[in-house]
Amino acid sequence: xxxxxxxxxxIYKFPDLEGLMYESRLNLARQGLLQILHRYAGSKKxxxxxxxxxxxxxxxxxxxxxxxxxxxxxYSHDLxxxxxxxxxxxxxxxPANIYVVSSDKEILRYAKNHGCKFFTSEEFSGxxxxxxxxxxxxxxxxxxxxxxxxAEWMEIFRRKRNAE
Numbered sequence: 001x002x003x004x005x006x007x008x009x010x011i012y013k014f015p016d017l018e019g020l021m022y023e024s025r026l027n028l029a030r031q032g033l034l035q036i037l038h039r040y041a042g043s044k045k046x047x048x049x050x051x052x053x054x055x056x057x058x059x060x061x062x063x064x065x066x067x068x069x070x071x072x073x074x075y076s077h078d079l080x081x082x083x084x085x086x087x088x089x090x091x092x093x094x095p096a097n098i099y100v101v102s103s104d105k106e107i108l109r110y111a112k113n114h115g116c117k118f119f120t121s122e123e124f125s126g127x128x129x130x131x132x133x134x135x136x137x138x139x140x141x142x143x144x145x146x147x148x149x150x151a152e153w154m155e156i157f158r159r160k161r162n163a164e
Contacts, residue, residue, distance in 0.1 A: 001046060004088055006081055006102035006121070007033060007053040007073075013125035027058070027148035034068040040128045041070055050074065050088065054081040058148075082107055089114050 011017045011033050020029035030053060041047045050072045057063045057075050065074045076084045085107055089095050100111035100118040111118045119127070145153075 001044065001099060002048045002097055003050070003099045003101060004085060004116075005037070005049065005051045005124075006085060006100075006104060006107060007051045008081065009102050009104060010051075010121045010125060013121045025152070028152060031146065031148065034071060034073065036128060036132070037071055038069045039132055043131055048072075052076060052081045052084045052088075086110055089116060 007030065008021075011021060011029050014033070014036065017029045017032045020026075020032065034051065037049055037051065041049050048070070052074045054076050056077055057066075061075075063075060064077060065072065067073065074084060082104060085100065085102070089098060089100070089111060092098060095111075096115040096117075098111070098116045100107065100116045101121055101124045102108060102111075102118070103121040108118050108120070
C-alpha cells in the first residue's frame with residue numbers, strides 16, 4: 001500500500017502535536033508525526049509512506065527530501081504541499097494504487113479525479129490510533145538525537161539554568 005500524506009494537515013489531528021504547533025515547536029511536531037507514522041508502518045506489511053510538508057525543513061535549509069526510517073519526507077520549499085501532492089499523483093504510473101491523506105477538499109477532489117483512494121486526515125488519524133493501541137509499543141532503542149532534538153533540549157536546560 002502506498003500512502004501520500006499532507007503532513008501539516010495530519011499533524012493537527014493529534015492533540016499533542018497540535019499543541020506543539022501552537023507553541024511554535026514545528027520541528028518537534030514534525031518529528032512526532034514521523035515517529036507515529038513509523039510505528040504505524042511497522043505494524044503494516046508492504047506499506048510505503050510519503051509525507052509532504054509545506055515550506056523548508058529549517059530556515060535556509062536546502063533539504064528537499066529525506067527519509068525517516070522507511071518513510072520518505074518531502075519539503076515543498078517555495079511551492080505548496082498541495083502542489084507537490086498533485087504532482088506526485090499526476091506523475092504516478094498507477095495513481096489508483098495511492099491512498100491520499102488530507103482534509104483539503106481540493107486535494108481530495110484531485111485524488112478522486114485521478115482514481116486514487118483517499119482518507120480524510122481525521123479518518124486516518126483514527127485508524128492509526130486504533131492500530132497503534134492494538135500493537136504493543138516497542139521500547140525505543142538508543143539512537144542518536146536529531147539536531148532539532150539536541151537544540152530543543154539545550155534550550156530547555158538553558159532556560160532552567162537561567163531561572164535558578
